[in-house]
Amino acid sequence: MKIKDIIELLNATNLTPDLDCEKELHSACGSDMMSDVLAYVKDQAVLLTGLNNPQVIRTADMMDMLCVVYVRGKKPDALSLKLAVEKDICVLSTDKPLFTCCGILYDNGLRGA
Amino acid sequence: MEAIKFSYNVPGDDFTRAGDASTDLKSKLKKMGVTGAPLRNISISLYEGEINLAIHAGGGEITALVYPDKVELYLDDNGPGIADISLALQEGYSSATEEIRSLGFGAGMGLPNMKKYADEFYIESEVGKGTHIKMVVNL
Structure with missing residues (x-):
């Protein structure tokens, strides 16, 4: 799957x-718990x-991820977005809730870990 | 062989800046040719430590010594210290406030993660005086 596919599937911006x-x-x-992401996730993109x-x-x-999807209509602040661009991390935003996004x-x- | 040294001050009053040092060191190490699992292990263990300095210790100092075969990370603070280190090293134990949890941290994984991702982990702490951590990640 490509990032552009996620944009389409989640109707994301x-x-x-x-x-x-x-x-x-x-x-x-x-x-929503970054400590858990750092603890349990590896090779997730x-x-x-x-x-x-x-x-x-x-x-x-830190986890070498390529894309962050903000769910439930959340949007990053300017500092986050600037940092994402610097680190070459694509940022998407969708109105769909987390569970629905994961399901889709x-x-x-x-897949997960 | 003499190490290449990087030093950082971590402010204790600005959560948005927590991670600046880890981001910078990761970028510098990448340029020095460090990649893969060692780079990730250094990044995660230092980032967790930096978050701890910012949210628990009122700030502190980070020193990274880069050798050809390993990176040594030192985190020093003059914060409140840890009364029971073995308890603090248990996964899930946290003294974080609800405010910190709402920021995505305080799941009780900080010190356990540092220990997990570093090849060597040493901690000394005294209540009322501060905490000193040394981590070594082999390259």
């Missing part, structure tokens, strides 16, 4: 349109979260 949406992704995780602070992008960066992406081939 691409908040970093200048970044590459053609990157291939194979795995994802959904969590996408982070889905309803949490909104710069530590989301920093966590994704799983149904279309993305």
